[in-house]
Amino acid sequence: MEILCDGLDLSNAILIVSKATTSKTPNSILEGIKIKAKEDKLELSATDAELSIITTIKAEVYKEGEVVVPGNFFGNYLKRLTNEQIKLTLVDNQLKVSYNDSEGFIQIYNVNEFPKIPQIENQDYFEIQQNLFKQLINKSTFAVATDDSRPILKGVLLEVNKTTINAVALDGYRMAVVKKQISNSNIEKSIIVPQKTLKEITNLLQDSEDKIKIYVSDNFLTVNINGVIVVSRLLDGQFADYKSIIPTEFSTFCVVNKEQFESTLERVSLIARFDKNNIVKFDIKENNVLITSNGDIGNIKENLPANLKGNDLVIAFNSRYFADILKVTQEEFVQIELNTSFSPCVVKPIEGDEYIYLILPVRIANY
Amino acid sequence: MEILCDGLDLSNAILIVSKATTSKTPNSILEGIKIKAKEDKLELSATDAELSIITTIKAEVYKEGEVVVPGNFFGNYLKRLTNEQIKLTLVDNQLKVSYNDSEGFIQIYNVNEFPKIPQIENQDYFEIQQNLFKQLINKSTFAVATDDSRPILKGVLLEVNKTTINAVALDGYRMAVVKKQISNSNIEKSIIVPQKTLKEITNLLQDSEDKIKIYVSDNFLTVNINGVIVVSRLLDGQFADYKSIIPTEFSTFCVVNKEQFESTLERVSLIARFDKNNIVKFDIKENNVLITSNGDIGNIKENLPANLKGNDLVIAFNSRYFADILKVTQEEFVQIELNTSFSPCVVKPIEGDEYIYLILPVRIANY
Numbered sequence A, B: 001m002e003i004l005c006d007g008l009d010l011s012n013a014i015l016i017v018s019k020a021t022t023s024k025t026p027n028s029i030l031e032g033i034k035i036k037a038k039e040d041k042l043e044l045s046a047t048d049a050e051l052s053i054i055t056t057i058k059a060e061v062y063k064e065g066e067v068v069v070p071g072n073f074f075g076n077y078l079k080r081l082t083n084e085q086i087k088l089t090l091v092d093n094q095l096k097v098s099y100n101d102s103e104g105f106i107q108i109y110n111v112n113e114f115p116k117i118p119q120i121e122n123q124d125y126f127e128i129q130q131n132l133f134k135q136l137i138n139k140s141t142f143a144v145a146t147d148d149s150r151p152i153l154k155g156v157l158l159e160v161n162k163t164t165i166n167a168v169a170l171d172g173y174r175m176a177v178v179k180k181q182i183s184n185s186n187i188e189k190s191i192i193v194p195q196k197t198l199k200e201i202t203n204l205l206q207d208s209e210d211k212i213k214i215y216v217s218d219n220f221l222t223v224n225i226n227g228v229i230v231v232s233r234l235l236d237g238q239f240a241d242y243k244s245i246i247p248t249e250f251s252t253f254c255v256v257n258k259e260q261f262e263s264t265l266e267r268v269s270l271i272a273r274f275d276k277n278n279i280v281k282f283d284i285k286e287n288n289v290l291i292t293s294n295g296d297i298g299n300i301k302e303n304l305p306a307n308l309k310g311n312d313l314v315i316a317f318n319s320r321y322f323a324d325i326l327k328v329t330q331e332e333f334v335q336i337e338l339n340t341s342f343s344p345c346v347v348k349p350i351e352g353d354e355y356i357y358l359i360l361p362v363r364i365a366n367y
Helices: A007-020 A071-078 A130-138 A195-204 A258-274 A319-327 B007-020 B071-078 B130-138 B195-204 B258-274 B319-327
Strands: A002-006 A032-038 A041-047 A051-058 A060-063 A065-070 A085-091 A094-099 A102-107 A124-129 A155-160 A164-170 A174-181 A189-194 A211-216 A220-225 A228-233 A252-257 A279-285 A288-295 A298-305 A307-310 A313-318 A333-338 A345-349 A355-359 B002-006 B032-038 B041-047 B051-058 B060-063 B065-070 B085-091 B094-099 B102-107 B124-129 B155-160 B164-170 B174-181 B189-194 B211-216 B220-225 B228-233 B252-257 B279-285 B288-295 B298-305 B307-310 B313-318 B333-338 B345-349 B355-359
Touching (some): A002 A007, A002 A051, A007 A051, A007 A195, A032 A071, A051 A195, A065 A071, A065 A085, A065 A102, A071 A102, A071 B258, A102 B258, A124 A130, A130 A195, A130 A211, A155 A195, A195 A220, A195 A228, A252 A298, A258 A288, A258 A298, A258 A319, A258 A333, A258 B071, A258 B102, A313 A319, B002 B007, B002 B051, B007 B041, B007 B071, B007 B085, B007 B195, B032 B060, B032 B071, B065 B071, B065 B085, B065 B102, B124 B174, B174 B319, B189 B228, B195 B220, B195 B228, B252 B258, B258 B279, B258 B288, B313 B319
Antiparallel strands (some): A002 A060, A041 A051, A051 A228, A085 A094, A155 A164, A155 A189, A164 A174, A174 A355, A220 A228, A252 A307, A279 A288, A279 A313, A288 A298, A298 B102, B002 B060, B002 B085, B085 B094, B094 B102, B155 B164, B164 B174, B211 B220, B220 B228, B252 B333, B279 B288, B279 B313, B288 B298, B345 B355
């Protein structure tokens, strides 16, 4: 292999694919980045066995070939050479990096040990606007389980229909269900995608209304985002029957200003945070929610104006579950629907069905 | 105590004094912030026994008095109330914080347990421009010792003369000596100030030519920076005889471009960093410094153009010591002066005597 390319192009490409490298396995080649020189291009790829990323840059290729370089070191080296023209040459089983009148020699991995990355081949797909897919992921992934007791819940259920997609995440204490429009869908299928790979996908997505194609096969989801191909392995198993968890009737309806709610909750839960529980109490009556917390360090009581219908109610929650929801909610107002002190509460937009969040209350001694 | 004040003023004042709180001692009152209401002012103060900070804000004082609040919690609470008018009232041994129609009650410390902070009283002082004092500290403190084997070396020696001040820091492997102009000095004295308190002082200093007064007593340094009073305990003991360490004659003189040197060194030392030593080799000859490093992951060789006088030389260094110096150096060029592969090297400006840095070389097997 012998090529000449722009240092900035190469550094940016390494930065992108390096998200799929891992040093957390005994298989050290997964820390590597594969560089393949062919025709007038360099293809860079990396995989951690669950997530794979591939991208391409222009290069003058004098001699085709491929190498696998240590990802972390190579990325650190190249990001300090963004103003240079870089020559890469395979010399005696080392990669020679030449620039100006200086040079480095880097140990390389055995290219045959690098895993094969699955390719898109006539798979089913749907189309979605980049910004909508980004919102779909950001508004749901925070609710995935973080412990390993049910690995399937570390993924997000994607229900692909003809015209819509639902993203569902839950951890046993709260749940997020988010819906977005799709188009040109030739599939109706439910898949479970690891939260980690969805996060890497959102980092690549732009706030644009341009559509991207998302390919779905039995074991993989593949997406081409502005020339970067991301392949995610799917999780195998049965997701929770989430629809049966959502209550269909409520007896207390409560509309609050989202920003007021968020800042009130932030202050009140400070007490809870210092006490290392996160319990805040809601006393809902007379168009007001009195939100309180008690701890060793003191107590805080704040009044949140609300538009109320239905029954008065006293109920307690882990404040973090509300904070997570409010962080990804843009509307001026949100609607909270409740039944009893022991039954799940639901947070919705006041119009439309873009999302439903569900939170289980905490039982406390004295209401 | 009963007062009304602006939330933003109070929050900013807490942020400033909280730098002197500590939770790393068994004496939990040192985590507290003392708030004293008197006349039309609130005085806030904190101390960790080595560093003390005092500042004052305007307030409507209905009832004078003083309390000590838990610093970390109170700061977190108040920084979320910067848009509010805050009422503080001492009620039943708790501090009541009222705003809007909400309120918090905070547990307080016994105010009698709060340490007395030493006051400025007819002490000797000198004057220095804020920006010069900031540079003096920033250009020297990085060289203090980080281990506890000689605690005195965790401080910076300040030699105050009639018209100049020298700051000296050293750790046994490298040394920094920095000189700045002072004025109105009525002292000639050497003191040793803990690096930690000097760092907090620089954070408060502005890049202004306005002069500040620095008071020196036997055990304390006190400075009033734009209304914030900082008191630092001095270290007690004998500093190293630093002047005898600086060589007076050199046989190799080498002028290099500071930015080129810095970026070359950054890349070459990547190898060294991955190998967890930091050794880079300098081969000085023919108006060039060939800087190289070798490691398991590969090797890098870069050529740095230099203006050379005197003997050729091969010498090795811990690259971090050069990196630390170059980070705080603003000039376009620096002068490096050397003798043999085993004797200390000196880094200076090409004109003037603002600083002298000294670095010991590393002995390596094959030159």
